[in-house]
Amino acid sequence: MLPYNDIWRFHRRVLNGLLNIKTVVKFHANQEHQARLLIQRLLDLTDRSNPFEGVKEEFFYTMATSMFEMAFGYPLQGKNDPFLREAEQAFHNGFRAAMFANFYVNIFPVLMYVPEWFPGAGWKRTLRKWRAEKMRAMSGPYEWVKERLADGTAQPSVISAVLQDEKVYSSLDPEVRDTTLEQLGMIFYAGGTDTSATALVNFIAAMTLYPDVQEKAQRELDTVLGSGVMPTISDRDRLPYINNIVLEVLRWRPVLPTAIPHVCYQDDVYRGYNFVKGDIIFGNVWAMSRDESVYPNPEEFDPDRFLDPNVPSLPGFGWGRRKCPGSHYGESSIFIVLSSILSVYKISKKKDLNGREIQPEIKDAPNSLTLELEPFGFALKPRSSRHRQLALEAV
Numbered sequence: 001m002l003p004y005n006d007i008w009r010f011h012r013r014v015l016n017g018l019l020n021i022k023t024v025v026k027f028h029a030n031q032e033h034q035a036r037l038l039i040q041r042l043l044d045l046t047d048r049s050n051p052f053e054g055v056k057e058e059f060f061y062t063m064a065t066s067m068f069e070m071a072f073g074y075p076l077q078g079k080n081d082p083f084l085r086e087a088e089q090a091f092h093n094g095f096r097a098a099m100f101a102n103f104y105v106n107i108f109p110v111l112m113y114v115p116e117w118f119p120g121a122g123w124k125r126t127l128r129k130w131r132a133e134k135m136r137a138m139s140g141p142y143e144w145v146k147e148r149l150a151d152g153t154a155q156p157s158v159i160s161a162v163l164q165d166e167k168v169y170s171s172l173d174p175e176v177r178d179t180t181l182e183q184l185g186m187i188f189y190a191g192g193t194d195t196s197a198t199a200l201v202n203f204i205a206a207m208t209l210y211p212d213v214q215e216k217a218q219r220e221l222d223t224v225l226g227s228g229v230m231p232t233i234s235d236r237d238r239l240p241y242i243n244n245i246v247l248e249v250l251r252w253r254p255v256l257p258t259a260i261p262h263v264c265y266q267d268d269v270y271r272g273y274n275f276v277k278g279d280i281i282f283g284n285v286w287a288m289s290r291d292e293s294v295y296p297n298p299e300e301f302d303p304d305r306f307l308d309p310n311v312p313s314l315p316g317f318g319w320g321r322r323k324c325p326g327s328h329y330g331e332s333s334i335f336i337v338l339s340s341i342l343s344v345y346k347i348s349k350k351k352d353l354n355g356r357e358i359q360p361e362i363k364d365a366p367n368s369l370t371l372e373l374e375p376f377g378f379a380l381k382p383r384s385s386r387h388r389q390l391a392l393e394a395v
Contacts, residue, residue: 007180010172014184015325018158024328027070028233031333035340036230036394038062042345043391045380049350052375055204059197063333064088064189071188072141073148073155083141087189090137093130094190095370109278138182145185159185191326195255196333198370202253203245203338205362206301207347208378213303217241217342218383228390231339233332242339244303246331249338251289251314252301257371259283259318286371289314344387344394350377 017023041058045051061079068074068083076084116124141159148154149163162168162181172180207214220241225231236243261280268275275281290298294312295305305311317327324330341347349357360376382388 006171007176007183010180011184011187012321012325014158014162014168015187019326019329021328024332027066027329028332028336030069031066031329031336032232033395034062034066035336037065038337039230039340039344039391039394042341042380043382043388046345046382048380050375050377051380052378055380056197056201059200059337060193062337063193063196066333067189067192068141069155069157071158071185072145073157073160074141074144083137083144086133086137086140087186087193090130090134090186091190091194093133095194097127097130138179138186142178142182142185158188188326191324192330192333194370196330198255198372199249199253199334200337201373202255202371203249203334203341204347204378205360205373205376206245206249206252207342208349208360208376209362210301211348213245213301214342214347217245221339221343225343228386230343230390230394231336233336235339236332236335239339241303242335242342244306245338246335247306247313248301248303249334250316251295253371253373254285254289254314254316255370256316257284257286257289259285260322262322283315283319285314285316340394344382344391346381346383348379348381350379 038058042055045054045058048054057079061076061084064084064087065076068076074083114121114124116128145154145157145159146163149160154160159181162184169177169181220239221229221231224238225235231239231242259282261282264275264277264279264281266277289295292298306313315323317324317330349360351357358377360378362376363374365372365374382391
């Protein structure tokens with residue numbers, strides 16, 4: 001996590017310029033293409049008795065592919081691509097490091113001065129190893145872009161655009177320029193891959209438990225777009241119920257229930273609360289999502305709650321200057337994937353040998369900064385033979 005300094009301001013300036021509500025439109029075509037590839041790949045999972053792990057992996061891969069192409073112009077070479085595996089490892093290391101219960105140094109910063117050889121200080125060696133893995137994950141795709149720029153084969157991307165525009169990076173100290181741009185590239189992956197994929201798994205859970213919501217959404221898609229028509233991001237304004245499903249997915253199971261912890265860099269007073277420099281602050285998004293004065297019956301998945309214009313969306317993307325600059329991109333990614341799935345597939349409860357529905361148990365996975373779910377049972381099938389053909393012809 002960067003402190004509030006010149007490098008942080010550089011990152012925000014670039015990200016806000018690229019990902020604001022107007023400029024993010026140029027990424028929509030790639031988001032739609034990746035959603036259609038996903039729809040095709042999901043066909044291979046429809047015969048599985050328990051497709052959870054496969055679907056989760058496909059969500060992750062879809063989001064990772066979008067991020068790598070946007071950030072670096074790099075097409076992933078499958079799920080075992082070395083750049084992807086290194087980024088995935090570094091990302092999960094970072095999430096484990098951010099869990100306060102995992103490392104006492106998060107609570108008692110004075111422990112950072114304990115030498116590595118001291119008994120009980122093995123965590124320092126672990127963090128040193130993780131830091132080296134993070135540096136490899138950041139430098140690999142960045143150097144790949146530089147090599148492609150040198151030989152004239154670079155594809156359009158955020159990093160290639162920045163490297164070709166001296167006005168953008170001229171404010172950076174040459175000694176930290178490469179590291180800063182490496183971090184910028186990895187921010188796209190870290191901010192948009194695991195979080196969006198987790199939200200989509202939560203969407204599957206909601207559709208499994210609430211078939212009436214799914215049926216209503218599919219009626220809207222069929223009525224507005226026509227049966228057998230794949231949605232595009234430009235259809236969002238015509239699909240209010242689908243949009244409300246996106247909002248409710250983000251509220252019902254907040255991906256970051258305690259947000260990202262931050263440290264106060266100066267003394268402050270907020271609404272009568274005194275904060276001292278060095279205090280660790282959590283934004284309790286989970287508590288907000290369960291506030292019955294704002295969201296009645298908060299445990300229920302109810303997209304219609306957002307028909308009331310006075311009901312706010314949950315601030316799942318953060319607040320103030322630390323708010324996620326990719327919120328517009330993230331919402332459109334979730335929209336195009338879940339609307340495409342609803343167009344083609346039916347998600348339902350599994351059935352036992354007697355044909356009775358099995359109620360799935362939705363449980364949180366332990367020790368995860370994101371609100372991940374443990375595997376649960378569901379069935380994924382094309383809505384009809386015509387919809388199966390639609391999936392085959394999606395790309």
